[in-house]
Amino acid sequence: MWVYEKILEYPIRVSGPNPRLAKDIITQYGGPDGELAASLRYLTQRYSMPIPQAKGVLTDIGTEELAHMEVVASLVYNLIKDASIDEIIRAGLDAYYADHDRALYFVNAAGAPWTATYIQSKGDPIADIHEDMAAEQKARATYEYLIQLSDDPGVTDALRFLREREVVHFQRFGETLNLLHEHMERRRVFY
Amino acid sequence: MDQRRQDLLRIMELEFTAIDLNLFLDTHPQDQRALADYNAVAQELMRARMTYESRYGPLLNYGLSPSADTWRWIEEPWPWEITFDRED
Numbered sequence: 001m002w003v004y005e006k007i008l009e010y011p012i013r014v015s016g017p018n019p020r021l022a023k024d025i026i027t028q029y030g031g032p033d034g035e036l037a038a039s040l041r042y043l044t045q046r047y048s049m050p051i052p053q054a055k056g057v058l059t060d061i062g063t064e065e066l067a068h069m070e071v072v073a074s075l076v077y078n079l080i081k082d083a084s085i086d087e088i089i090r091a092g093l094d095a096y097y098a099d100h101d102r103a104l105y106f107v108n109a110a111g112a113p114w115t116a117t118y119i120q121s122k123g124d125p126i127a128d129i130h131e132d133m134a135a136e137q138k139a140r141a142t143y144e145y146l147i148q149l150s151d152d153p154g155v156t157d158a159l160r161f162l163r164e165r166e167v168v169h170f171q172r173f174g175e176t177l178n179l180l181h182e183h184m185e186r187r188r189v190f191y
Numbered sequence: 192m193d194q195r196r197q198d199l200l201r202i203m204e205l206e207f208t209a210i211d212l213n214l215f216l217d218t219h220p221q222d223q224r225a226l227a228d229y230n231a232v233a234q235e236l237m238r239a240r241m242t243y244e245s246r247y248g249p250l251l252n253y254g255l256s257p258s259a260d261t262w263r264w265i266e267e268p269w270p271w272e273i274t275f276d277r278e279d
Protein backbone atom coordinates (compact mmCIF):
# COMPACT_ATOMS: atom_id res chain seq x y z
CA MET A 1 0.00 0.00 0.00
CA TRP A 2 1.14 3.54 -0.69
CA VAL A 3 -0.33 6.81 0.48
CA TYR A 4 0.08 10.14 -1.29
CA GLU A 5 0.98 13.19 0.78
CA LYS A 6 -0.08 16.47 -0.78
CA ILE A 7 3.24 18.25 -0.30
CA LEU A 8 6.61 18.23 -2.06
CA GLU A 9 9.63 16.86 -0.20
CA TYR A 10 11.52 20.08 -0.97
CA PRO A 11 10.23 23.57 -1.86
CA ILE A 12 10.82 24.60 -5.47
CA ARG A 13 11.75 28.05 -6.74
CA VAL A 14 11.74 28.80 -10.46
CA SER A 15 12.75 32.22 -11.86
CA GLY A 16 10.77 31.94 -15.09
CA PRO A 17 10.24 29.92 -18.29
CA ASN A 18 13.41 28.05 -19.21
CA PRO A 19 12.70 25.21 -21.66
CA ARG A 20 16.43 24.69 -22.29
CA LEU A 21 16.99 23.83 -18.63
CA ALA A 22 13.80 21.72 -18.55
CA LYS A 23 15.13 19.70 -21.49
CA ASP A 24 18.26 18.83 -19.48
CA ILE A 25 16.60 18.23 -16.12
CA ILE A 26 13.95 15.89 -17.53
CA THR A 27 16.64 13.21 -17.68
CA GLN A 28 16.30 12.89 -13.90
CA TYR A 29 12.61 12.14 -14.51
CA GLY A 30 12.91 9.47 -17.20
CA GLY A 31 16.62 9.02 -17.95
CA PRO A 32 18.94 6.08 -17.16
CA ASP A 33 20.05 7.45 -13.78
CA GLY A 34 16.82 9.29 -13.02
CA GLU A 35 14.37 9.04 -10.17
CA LEU A 36 11.85 6.73 -11.88
CA ALA A 37 14.59 4.19 -12.56
CA ALA A 38 15.89 4.52 -9.00
CA SER A 39 12.48 4.11 -7.41
CA LEU A 40 11.40 1.14 -9.52
CA ARG A 41 14.79 -0.56 -9.14
CA TYR A 42 14.66 -0.47 -5.34
CA LEU A 43 10.97 -1.25 -5.02
CA THR A 44 11.32 -4.36 -7.18
CA GLN A 45 14.59 -5.60 -5.66
CA ARG A 46 13.22 -5.59 -2.12
CA TYR A 47 11.18 -8.80 -2.51
CA SER A 48 14.22 -11.04 -2.69
CA MET A 49 16.20 -9.43 0.16
CA PRO A 50 17.09 -11.87 2.97
CA ILE A 51 17.36 -9.46 5.93
CA PRO A 52 14.88 -6.96 7.41
CA GLN A 53 17.26 -4.00 7.19
CA ALA A 54 17.60 -4.48 3.43
CA LYS A 55 13.83 -4.81 2.95
CA GLY A 56 13.36 -1.61 4.95
CA VAL A 57 16.07 0.38 3.20
CA LEU A 58 14.86 -0.56 -0.29
CA THR A 59 11.24 0.16 0.56
CA ASP A 60 12.01 3.52 2.16
CA ILE A 61 14.62 4.78 -0.31
CA GLY A 62 12.43 3.55 -3.19
CA THR A 63 9.60 5.60 -1.72
CA GLU A 64 11.78 8.67 -1.21
CA GLU A 65 12.86 8.43 -4.87
CA LEU A 66 9.17 8.70 -5.85
CA ALA A 67 9.09 11.97 -3.92
CA HIS A 68 12.23 13.09 -5.78
CA MET A 69 10.57 12.16 -9.07
CA GLU A 70 7.77 14.54 -8.10
CA VAL A 71 10.24 17.35 -7.27
CA VAL A 72 11.96 16.91 -10.66
CA ALA A 73 8.58 16.81 -12.44
CA SER A 74 7.51 19.98 -10.63
CA LEU A 75 10.69 21.77 -11.73
CA VAL A 76 10.17 20.72 -15.37
CA TYR A 77 6.46 21.60 -15.23
CA ASN A 78 7.18 25.10 -13.94
CA LEU A 79 10.08 25.67 -16.35
CA ILE A 80 7.94 24.96 -19.44
CA LYS A 81 4.38 25.85 -18.49
CA ASP A 82 4.64 29.50 -19.58
CA ALA A 83 7.25 29.04 -22.30
CA SER A 84 6.22 30.41 -25.71
CA ILE A 85 6.44 28.30 -28.87
CA ASP A 86 9.30 30.53 -29.92
CA GLU A 87 11.23 29.83 -26.72
CA ILE A 88 10.49 26.12 -27.05
CA ILE A 89 11.86 26.04 -30.60
CA ARG A 90 14.96 28.04 -29.67
CA ALA A 91 15.61 25.68 -26.73
CA GLY A 92 15.42 22.65 -29.01
CA LEU A 93 12.41 21.34 -27.14
CA ASP A 94 10.25 21.41 -30.29
CA ALA A 95 10.64 17.67 -31.00
CA TYR A 96 9.41 16.92 -27.48
CA TYR A 97 6.59 19.44 -27.92
CA ALA A 98 5.45 17.69 -31.10
CA ASP A 99 4.76 14.53 -29.13
CA HIS A 100 3.88 15.81 -25.66
CA ASP A 101 3.02 19.53 -25.74
CA ARG A 102 4.00 20.74 -22.24
CA ALA A 103 3.05 17.47 -20.56
CA LEU A 104 5.45 15.36 -18.51
CA TYR A 105 6.82 12.22 -20.16
CA PHE A 106 9.60 9.83 -19.16
CA VAL A 107 12.52 10.62 -21.45
CA ASN A 108 16.22 11.31 -21.08
CA ALA A 109 17.82 14.63 -22.05
CA ALA A 110 18.10 13.49 -25.67
CA GLY A 111 14.43 12.43 -25.84
CA ALA A 112 14.86 8.64 -25.60
CA PRO A 113 11.97 7.06 -23.66
CA TRP A 114 12.45 5.32 -20.32
CA THR A 115 13.12 1.60 -20.52
CA ALA A 116 13.19 -1.20 -17.95
CA THR A 117 16.60 -2.13 -19.34
CA TYR A 118 17.96 0.79 -17.28
CA ILE A 119 17.51 -1.35 -14.17
CA GLN A 120 18.24 -4.85 -12.97
CA SER A 121 16.84 -7.12 -10.30
CA LYS A 122 19.33 -9.95 -10.06
CA GLY A 123 18.07 -11.86 -7.04
CA ASP A 124 21.59 -12.00 -5.64
CA PRO A 125 21.43 -9.48 -2.77
CA ILE A 126 25.13 -8.60 -2.96
CA ALA A 127 24.90 -7.94 -6.70
CA ASP A 128 21.69 -5.92 -6.28
CA ILE A 129 23.03 -3.67 -3.51
CA HIS A 130 26.23 -3.09 -5.49
CA GLU A 131 24.07 -2.00 -8.42
CA ASP A 132 22.17 0.35 -6.10
CA MET A 133 25.37 1.93 -4.79
CA ALA A 134 26.56 2.48 -8.36
CA ALA A 135 23.13 3.92 -9.25
CA GLU A 136 23.40 6.45 -6.41
CA GLN A 137 26.84 7.55 -7.61
CA LYS A 138 25.58 7.91 -11.19
CA ALA A 139 22.60 9.96 -10.00
CA ARG A 140 24.94 12.15 -7.91
CA ALA A 141 27.17 12.72 -10.95
CA THR A 142 24.13 13.58 -13.12
CA TYR A 143 22.97 16.17 -10.58
CA GLU A 144 26.46 17.69 -10.64
CA TYR A 145 26.32 18.00 -14.44
CA LEU A 146 22.85 19.54 -14.18
CA ILE A 147 24.07 22.03 -11.56
CA GLN A 148 26.80 23.07 -14.04
CA LEU A 149 24.13 23.45 -16.74
CA SER A 150 21.71 25.43 -14.56
CA ASP A 151 21.37 29.20 -14.97
CA ASP A 152 18.50 29.47 -12.47
CA PRO A 153 19.66 29.77 -8.82
CA GLY A 154 16.32 28.47 -7.49
CA VAL A 155 16.55 25.36 -9.63
CA THR A 156 20.19 24.89 -8.66
CA ASP A 157 19.15 24.92 -5.01
CA ALA A 158 16.70 22.03 -5.56
CA LEU A 159 19.31 20.14 -7.61
CA ARG A 160 21.79 20.49 -4.72
CA PHE A 161 19.24 19.03 -2.32
CA LEU A 162 18.58 16.09 -4.64
CA ARG A 163 22.33 15.54 -5.11
CA GLU A 164 22.84 15.45 -1.35
CA ARG A 165 20.14 12.80 -0.94
CA GLU A 166 21.99 10.50 -3.37
CA VAL A 167 25.06 10.78 -1.13
CA VAL A 168 22.96 9.75 1.90
CA HIS A 169 21.34 6.89 -0.01
CA PHE A 170 24.79 5.63 -1.06
CA GLN A 171 25.81 5.63 2.60
CA ARG A 172 22.71 3.65 3.69
CA PHE A 173 23.22 1.10 0.88
CA GLY A 174 26.87 0.72 1.94
CA GLU A 175 25.73 -0.11 5.47
CA THR A 176 23.16 -2.53 4.04
CA LEU A 177 25.92 -4.27 2.07
CA ASN A 178 27.94 -4.76 5.29
CA LEU A 179 24.88 -6.15 7.06
CA LEU A 180 24.30 -8.57 4.17
CA HIS A 181 27.91 -9.77 4.34
CA GLU A 182 27.56 -10.36 8.09
CA HIS A 183 24.32 -12.23 7.54
CA MET A 184 25.80 -14.46 4.85
CA GLU A 185 28.90 -15.21 6.91
CA ARG A 186 26.70 -16.31 9.76
CA ARG A 187 24.89 -18.62 7.39
CA ARG A 188 28.25 -19.80 6.01
CA VAL A 189 27.21 -18.98 2.50
CA PHE A 190 30.03 -18.33 0.06
CA TYR A 191 30.00 -15.26 -2.10
CA MET B 192 5.89 34.67 2.13
CA ASP B 193 2.27 33.87 2.93
CA GLN B 194 1.17 31.85 5.94
CA ARG B 195 0.40 28.76 3.89
CA ARG B 196 3.89 28.59 2.41
CA GLN B 197 5.45 29.20 5.82
CA ASP B 198 3.39 26.32 7.23
CA LEU B 199 4.40 24.09 4.30
CA LEU B 200 8.09 24.91 4.82
CA ARG B 201 7.81 23.94 8.48
CA ILE B 202 6.20 20.59 7.59
CA MET B 203 8.85 19.98 4.91
CA GLU B 204 11.59 20.63 7.47
CA LEU B 205 10.08 18.24 10.01
CA GLU B 206 9.29 15.60 7.43
CA PHE B 207 12.80 15.78 6.02
CA THR B 208 14.20 15.16 9.50
CA ALA B 209 11.83 12.21 9.90
CA ILE B 210 12.80 10.73 6.50
CA ASP B 211 16.51 11.03 7.21
CA LEU B 212 16.20 9.49 10.69
CA ASN B 213 13.97 6.75 9.26
CA LEU B 214 16.63 5.72 6.73
CA PHE B 215 19.33 5.86 9.41
CA LEU B 216 17.26 3.68 11.73
CA ASP B 217 16.72 1.11 8.97
CA THR B 218 20.42 0.25 9.17
CA HIS B 219 20.89 1.21 12.87
CA PRO B 220 17.73 -0.15 14.52
CA GLN B 221 19.43 -0.32 17.94
CA ASP B 222 20.40 3.36 18.05
CA GLN B 223 18.38 4.69 21.00
CA ARG B 224 19.28 8.34 20.44
CA ALA B 225 18.16 8.26 16.81
CA LEU B 226 14.98 6.50 17.91
CA ALA B 227 14.23 9.19 20.50
CA ASP B 228 14.85 11.91 17.90
CA TYR B 229 12.59 10.11 15.43
CA ASN B 230 9.75 9.85 17.93
CA ALA B 231 10.13 13.49 18.94
CA VAL B 232 10.01 14.72 15.36
CA ALA B 233 7.09 12.38 14.57
CA GLN B 234 5.10 14.05 17.39
CA GLU B 235 5.92 17.54 16.19
CA LEU B 236 5.17 16.61 12.58
CA MET B 237 1.76 15.27 13.57
CA ARG B 238 0.95 18.55 15.33
CA ALA B 239 2.14 20.64 12.37
CA ARG B 240 0.08 18.54 9.96
CA MET B 241 -3.05 18.91 12.08
CA THR B 242 -2.67 22.70 12.19
CA TYR B 243 -2.10 22.89 8.45
CA GLU B 244 -5.01 20.56 7.66
CA SER B 245 -7.43 22.61 9.79
CA ARG B 246 -6.59 25.62 7.59
CA TYR B 247 -6.04 24.23 4.11
CA GLY B 248 -7.55 20.74 3.97
CA PRO B 249 -6.08 17.23 4.14
CA LEU B 250 -2.44 16.47 3.41
CA LEU B 251 -3.20 12.74 3.42
CA ASN B 252 -6.03 10.77 1.82
CA TYR B 253 -7.35 7.20 2.01
CA GLY B 254 -8.72 7.76 5.49
CA LEU B 255 -5.53 8.98 7.12
CA SER B 256 -6.89 12.52 7.47
CA PRO B 257 -10.55 13.43 7.97
CA SER B 258 -12.27 15.91 5.67
CA ALA B 259 -14.82 17.79 7.75
CA ASP B 260 -17.99 19.17 6.09
CA THR B 261 -16.78 19.14 2.49
CA TRP B 262 -14.42 17.00 0.38
CA ARG B 263 -11.37 19.26 0.39
CA TRP B 264 -8.83 16.70 -0.87
CA ILE B 265 -9.10 17.77 -4.54
CA GLU B 266 -8.80 21.48 -3.82
CA GLU B 267 -6.09 23.29 -5.72
CA PRO B 268 -3.26 24.11 -5.57
CA TRP B 269 -1.61 20.71 -5.86
CA PRO B 270 2.03 20.44 -4.75
CA TRP B 271 3.58 21.10 -8.17
CA GLU B 272 1.51 24.28 -8.45
CA ILE B 273 3.07 25.85 -5.36
CA THR B 274 6.39 27.60 -5.91
CA PHE B 275 8.36 29.56 -3.35
CA ASP B 276 9.77 33.00 -4.12
CA ARG B 277 13.53 33.38 -4.28
CA GLU B 278 13.70 35.72 -1.25
CA ASP B 279 11.93 33.13 0.90
Ligand SMILES: [Fe+2]
Pocket residue numbers: 038065136139165166169
Ligand atom coordinates in the same frame (compact mmCIF):
# COMPACT_ATOMS: atom_id res chain seq x y z
FE1 LIG C 1 18.80 8.10 -4.42
